[in-house]
Amino acid sequence: MKVGVSMNLPDLKKAKERTSKPVEYQCQELAFDSSFQGKKYFLRTYGCQMNEHDSEEIKGILDFYGMIPCEELEKADVILLNTCAIRENAHDKVFGYLGRIKHLKKERPEVIVGIGGCMSQEEGIVEEIQTRHPYVNFVFGTHNIHDLGRLLSNAKKTSQEIEVYSMEGNVYENVSYKRDSKITAWVNIIYGCDKFCTYCIVPYTRGKERSRKMSEILKEVKMLKEEGYQEVTLLGQNVNAYGHDFQDGTLFSHLLEKVAQTGIPRIRFVTSHPWNFTDEMIDVIAKYPNIMPYIHLPIQSGSNRILKLMGRRYTKESYIELFQKMKNRIPNVAITTDIIVGFPGETEEDFQETLDVVETCQFDGAYTFIFSPREGTPAARMRDDTPKEEKEKRLQRLNERVNFYSKQKNEALLHREAPVLILGQSEKDPKKVYGYTDTMKLVNVDAPQSVIGQIVPVLITDAKSFSLDGRMVK
Ligand code: 5AD
Ligand code: SF4
Numbered sequence: 001m002k003v004g005v006s007m008n009l010p011d012l013k014k015a016k017e018r019t020s021k022p023v024e025y026q027c028q029e030l031a032f033d034s035s036f037q038g039k040k041y042f043l044r045t046y047g048c049q050m051n052e053h054d055s056e057e058i059k060g061i062l063d064f065y066g067m068i069p070c071e072e073l074e075k076a077d078v079i080l081l082n083t084c085a086i087r088e089n090a091h092d093k094v095f096g097y098l099g100r101i102k103h104l105k106k107e108r109p110e111v112i113v114g115i116g117g118c119m120s121q122e123e124g125i126v127e128e129i130q131t132r133h134p135y136v137n138f139v140f141g142t143h144n145i146h147d148l149g150r151l152l153s154n155a156k157k158t159s160q161e162i163e164v165y166s167m168e169g170n171v172y173e174n175v176s177y178k179r180d181s182k183i184t185a186w187v188n189i190i191y192g193c194d195k196f197c198t199y200c201i202v203p204y205t206r207g208k209e210r211s212r213k214m215s216e217i218l219k220e221v222k223m224l225k226e227e228g229y230q231e232v233t234l235l236g237q238n239v240n241a242y243g244h245d246f247q248d249g250t251l252f253s254h255l256l257e258k259v260a261q262t263g264i265p266r267i268r269f270v271t272s273h274p275w276n277f278t279d280e281m282i283d284v285i286a287k288y289p290n291i292m293p294y295i296h297l298p299i300q301s302g303s304n305r306i307l308k309l310m311g312r313r314y315t316k317e318s319y320i321e322l323f324q325k326m327k328n329r330i331p332n333v334a335i336t337t338d339i340i341v342g343f344p345g346e347t348e349e350d351f352q353e354t355l356d357v358v359e360t361c362q363f364d365g366a367y368t369f370i371f372s373p374r375e376g377t378p379a380a381r382m383r384d385d386t387p388k389e390e391k392e393k394r395l396q397r398l399n400e401r402v403n404f405y406s407k408q409k410n411e412a413l414l415h416r417e418a419p420v421l422i423l424g425q426s427e428k429d430p431k432k433v434y435g436y437t438d439t440m441k442l443v444n445v446d447a448p449q450s451v452i453g454q455i456v457p458v459l460i461t462d463a464k465s466f467s468l469d470g471r472m473v474k
Pocket of ligand 2: 201203
C-alpha cells in the first residue's frame, strides 16, 4: 500500500506577500537515483517563453537521471505537463489533455504523471486535481522544479504528493539546461513580477521580482557564445525592472550593454513594461548592432480609464511618447504589443481608443486577447456587463486592423535585403529553410540546409500577414 505524504498546498494570499527579506541565491543540487535510467519521458509545455525555458530545466534534470525523451504519450514511463495559468483556455487545454492521460493510467497504472508550472500555483486548480484527478502522482510549482527528482523517486511509494510553495522565491544558479536549440538560447535575467496589474495572475504564480547576478548572466552568455550560439534572448516577466531589487543603482541598460560587449551575434529581450523603459535603454539598443531592433511593448488598452483600472502605471499619451522616441532613435526598429479587449467595464468608446492607438502606432504585430477573469486577482471581482458576443466582435474588429498593419509592415520589406538567422528546415516546404530577420519577422528562405545556424542576407520576394518568403543573396 502507498503511504500518505505531507502536503504543501498553494496559498494565493501568501503568494501576494512582498517582504523585504533578502533573496537567497542557491545552487541547484540533485541527488542521483539510478532507478529511472533508460526510462522514457513525455513532456508537454503550455504558455510563454518562460515556461519553455523552465521545460529546458526539467529536461536537464531528467537527462541527469539518464531518462530518454519520448514523443508518444502512450509509450512514456513518465508524463509531465508544464502548465500555464494566464487565461482560462490554457486551463481548459490542460484538463482536456488530462482526460487522455486518465485513460492511459487505467491501462498502464505504473505510468508516473506529474503536473508543474503556473497552474499548480493556483489553489482552485490543485483542489480540482486532488478531487477529480487522484491518479496524478504529484504536483510541483514554479519555485521547486529542482524537487522533481525527489518527487519522481517518491511517486512509486506514496499517494498523490502536492509540493507547491507560495513564497517570494529564491534564485537558483548552476542549473544545467537541456536546450531545444543549438542556435538560439533563452537566458533568465529576472524572475517574478511586482507590478500586480489587476487582471494578471503572474505575480501570484511566479513570486516577487528578483534579479540574477550580473556576473552569472554574463558567464552564461559567454559560455553560450563559446558553444557557438548565435542568439540569446534575455528573459523576464519584466526585463526592464532588472537590477531594481539590488538597490545599488544597477539597471537593465547596464546589463544590456555588458551583454552586447560579449560579442554574441544577436541579443533579444522580452518582455518590456512601458513604465520602466528608460532613455538609457533606448540609447544602448541604438548603439550596439548586436542588440536586435525589435521591442515587444505591451500596451493592453488605449483608454486611460481602463489603463488605470488595469493598474498599468502609464497613460495612452506617455505610451505613444515612448513609442515615438524608440522609433526616432533606434534605426529600423520593429515594435509589437499585447492588447486585451473586454476588460470589465470597457465601453465602445474605450475600445475605440484602443483602435485609435493601433492606427497611431501601426504596430508590426500584436497579440490580442479577450479578458479572462483569473481567480484571486482584483479584476476578477470587477463588474463586467459586456456580453461575450460583443467582446468577440471587438476582438475581430481589432484583429482586422492589427493584421492590416502586420501585412503592411511585411510588404515594406518587399524587394529589400534583410539579415536572417537560419534556424532549420522550413515546415511548409522541406526544400527551404526558415529563420528570423533582425526585426523578428519569420522568413521561409530559398537556401541550402548548410546555412542552418548562420546569419545570411536574404532578398524578400513575397510578403504575407504573418510571414515572408525570400531567397538567399550569394
Ligand atoms: N486575460 C486576458 N489576457 C491576459 N493577459 C494577461 N492576463 C490576462 C487575462 N487575465 C495577456 C496580457 C499579457 C499577455 C502575456 O497576456 O496582454 O501581456
Ligand atoms: Fe502580469 Fe502586469 Fe506583471 Fe506583465 S507586468 S506579468 S501583465 S502583472
